[in-house]
Amino acid sequence: MDIKKIILASLLLLFTCISFAQNAYVKGVVIDNENHPVSDVNITCLGNVAQSDANGVFEIIVPSNRKVSLIFTHISLKMISLTVSLKPNEVFLFNPVMNNSEEQMGEVFVSSKNKKRVQGIVTVEPETIKKIPGANAGIENILKTLPGVNSNNELSTQYAVRGGNYDENLVYVNEVEVYRPFLIRSGQQEGLSFTNTDLVQNVDFSAGGFQAKYGDKLSSVLDITYRKPTRFGAAFEASLLGGSAAVDLVSKNKKWSAVTGVRYRNNSLLVNSQDTETNYTPTFADIQTNVNYDISEKWQISFLGNISQNKYLYEPLTRKTNFGTIDKPMALNVYYEGQEKDQYDTYFGALKTTYKASPTLTFKLIGSLFHTTEQEHFDILAQYRLGNVDEDGNVEDNDFTRGIGSQLNHARNDLDALIANAEIKGFKEWLNDSQLEFGLKYTRESIRDRVVEWEVIDSAGFSINPPLQILPENNQPYQPYTGPLLPYQDVRATNFNTINRFSGYTQFNKKTTLGSNQIWYHIGARFQAWNVDGVVEEGKTQFVVSPRAQFAIKPDWDMDMVFRVSGGLYHQPPFYRELRDLDGVVNPNVKAQESVHIVLGNDYNFKMWNRPFKWVTEVYYKSLSDVNVYSIDNVRIRYIANNNAKAYAQGFDFRLNGEFVPGTESWVSFGYLKTEENYENRGYIARPTDQRLKFAMLFQDYMPNIPSVKLYLNLVYNTGLPGGAPAYSDPYLYQSRLNDYRRADVGFAKVFVDSSTQNLKTGWLKNFKELSLGLEIFNLFNNQNAITNTWVRDVYSKNQYAIPNYMTSRVFNVKLNARL
Incomplete structure (x- = not known):
């Protein structure tokens, strides 16, 4: 040639x-x-x-x-x-x-960050999680500032997303699904979140329209990856609420690595700020580790383990709550006898192996075991007096008493649950920017549960009959009562159940172009089959299929903008708590709740003040069928355990985040939500999670003249939730709402050493990579936020007064952080 x-x-x-x-x-x-x-x-x-x-x-x-x-x-x-x-x-x-x-x-x-961007996934930096103040600091504390995520309980790590409840959120750590204790009914009892912030490498969150590769829940996915260390490191934190320590270890040949964390927490500081005076001795502690071993370049193995113990000892003494109007102030005084002893011990272990069969084909095998033993034992007698308030804020002695009575609560609830999972996953990649993902999983849930729980209410010397039973009319003292004396509430059941589940998914991902525009799409489907054994009525095997899809386009514009549409058919097969009705009895044939879900989103990157910013808008609609109606008391969810309702949720969310201050990320979010349900064709009413408006701000700053002094602000405003009704009441008769939730937590930190100053320090400070001392103020403006109402009868007018159960008031905390 x-x-x-x-x-x-x-x-x-x-x-x-x-x-x-x-x-x-x-x-x-x-x-x-x-x-x-x-x-x-x-x-x-x-x-x-x-x-x-x-x-x-x-x-x-x-x-x-x-x-x-x-x-x-x-x-x-x-x-x-x-x-x-x-x-x-x-x-x-x-x-x-x-x-x-x-x-x-x-x-x-x-x-590629574009991958998460087109999927509508929010990524939260671990450093932001550690710095932002909160009464229950951690990943969930940050999630509550994101659009579409709501919580009115600063003592709880649970959250609701776009009209769903606490049981509708998926949480993964290293691709392993994690679980919460079952019997917890109060945010005070929760203690520690499963996720240890000191171990976290990456946090991804989707508020809806997520892909088929994620599990069978209706609302959201929190996907967390723990750190795989490359060198030795250590960190510790100490505050008036407890402390934590973590260590990174790496072998000389770099094949072994491990990150381990220990945490301890005591919420006495927060609970002592409430209306109720108590002898309160809570201890929440856990140890967690993630061990990695590289067998070869193609084969890796890892172990994730957690042991936690939550002890909640509660002996209430007195309570005084002022309420009413300026013209007619009132007060409730309560005197207690008895105590509550709760304990939740959980053990979790997961083994994961990854094998790269070829440069384009990867397999993962995951096995996990979760065991929890829980007890909830209490006998508490509360004797109350309701009346007008004098100048000193006390119930007037010379005025008539509007209400007087007593309430005795008893429980001996015990639960033992063992959940085992075995899963295989595969990932195949082709050269033309397309991938195939698939997986198959088996789950066995073995649960033993005993419920013994009753409540007796006495008002003005007369026992109050249960509201759900037909009994002779009680016209005391004018006529003698001939009916039986029964507790106001009485729940007794013993359940020994085994639930077997098979689930799987297939998903195809593709990136291509349309002219000069970039296109991404993800198409997939999930299935699940399950049955419930160990009940009088044998449960039938049920089967559901959930097709899902995502589509995104990035136009060839000067503006950096992405448009997304995602959704499909989402199912939530019932977990154990959803199978148990108000009487504590398991209904094995509760069907999966079903949601047709669509999300439209827009993601716009731009510069303001020559710094990067992002504006995200999402509009969503959910049409739900086979709905399992529930009520929420604090963080306890009680289901009717049938599928006799339908519902919908609709709304929109905005989020603006960026460097309002150079070098720091902050954001502002706003959301609107409306969710209603129709039970047995009685008409649509607000669901317990109908959080109409939400505004949140997370802000980071530093003092201009003293840049080593940092400022962190966490602000949340939520309109009031439904749920101000008496226990066992008909929600169609009681549609009152709690007051709006307003809270601001602020933190100040003096940074002695960080990444920008480490090389300038001498003496003992040079041994630290980070060192800071901070002051936190929880509930800065001392807002009175209520989580529920206590209902007290007025013996004269026969009315019931809703006395708010307030959350924490203003609290100061000191915190020391260090990293070697």
Whole structure:
């Protein structure tokens, strides 16, 4: 062949490759040790050169799908070297801190953030979770500031998403589903969330329209990945609410690694701020570990383990609650006898192995075991007096008493549950940006449960009959009562149940183009078959199929914008608590609740003040059938255990997040929700989670003249929930709402050492990577938020008064954080 033709063909091939090469982008803000922007910083990468402007902002194009190095240089500051490997069109945000003492080198490998962006997944940075104050700090504390997520209980880690309840949220840690204790009825009893923030590497959250590869729940997915350490490290935290410690260990040959955390918590500081005076001795403790072993480049194995013990000892003494109006203030005084002893011991272990059969084919085998033993024992006698309030805020002695009576509560509830899972998952990738995911899972739930629970109510010397039974009319003292004396509530049942479940999924993912526009779609389906054994009435095997799909498009516009539509058919087969009716008896043939769900979303990245921001909008609608109606008392959910209702949920959510302050991420979210149910065709009424309006703000800042002093603000406002009705009342007759929930938690931290100052410290401080001392103020404005109402009868007017059960008042906390 002619040498000229060879050269010409080679040049043509080279030109073609260059023409079709795709790039990625690195952008951010360069700051110095004082958090001031640095201008005229030169950034170079393989011949490409960029420079930061007067505000420290820079952007540079880098080749994708290869490992490249970026060099940051300045005439008076030391060099920074960063090595990255980015996907095509990936935008990597990097905010370097340049100093004049030591050169810095780092290497990161980031997966495409576009992948999560087109799926509608919110990613929360672990550092943000650790810093933001909250009465129950942790991942759930941050989730409650996101749009569509609601909670009116700062003592609880449970949350509701877009009209669903606490039982409708999936939680995964390292792809393993985790469970909560069953018998908890109060946020005070919860103690610690399963997730240990000190061990977390990545947090992803979807508020709806999630993919088929996730499990069978109706509302949301929280997907958490624990850290796989690469070198030794240690961290600890201490505060007036407890403490925690974590350690990272790595073997010399780098094959073994482990991260282990220990936590202890005592909520006495918070509970002592409530209306009820108590002898309160709670202890919540756990130990958790994630161990990894690389057998070879193709085969890895890991173990996730957790042991926790929650002891709740509660001896109420007195309670005084003022309520009513300015013209007619009233007070409730209660005197208690008795105590409550609860204990929840949980043991969890999961073994996961990953085998890379080829560069494009991966298999995972996961086995897990969850065991919980729980007891809820109490005998509490409450004697109350209701009356007008004098100038000192006490019930007037010289005025008539409006109500007087007593209430005796008794429980001997015990539960033992063993849940075993075995699952195989596969992932196949093709060269044309498409993947196939599939999985098969078997679950066996063995639950032994004894319920003995009753309540006797005496009002003005007369026993109150149960509301759900037909008894002779009680006209005392004018006529003698001839009917039986019965407790107001009486629940007795013993259940020994085994539930076998088979589930699986198949999902196809594809990225392509439509003209110059980028397209992503995910199409899949789930199935589940289950049956309930161990009841008088044998449960029948049930089967459901749930097709789901997601579609996203990124137009070829100057604006960086993505449009999404997702949804499908979602089923939630009943878990044990959903099978148990108000009498404590298991109904084995409760069907799966079904939801037709659609979500429309828009994601817009832009710059404001030369800093990155994101505006996210989502509109959603759910049409639910075979609904299992429930009521909520604090965090306890009680189901009717049938499928005689239908419901809907609709609303929209907004979120604006970005660097309102350079180098820190903050956000503001707003949501509107309306959800109603129709039980046995009686008409639509508000569901217990009908949280109409929600506003939240998470804000991080620092003092301009003292940048080492940081400020963190967590603010939530929710309109009132339904649920102000007496126990066992007909919700169609009682549709009152609780008052609005308003709470602001603020934290101040003096940072002695962090990533920007570590190399400048001398003496004992140089041993720390991070060190800070902070002051937290919970419920900054001392808002009185109620979680439920106590109903007391007026002996004269025969009315019932709703006395709010207030949550925590203003509380101060001191916290020390350190990392080696």
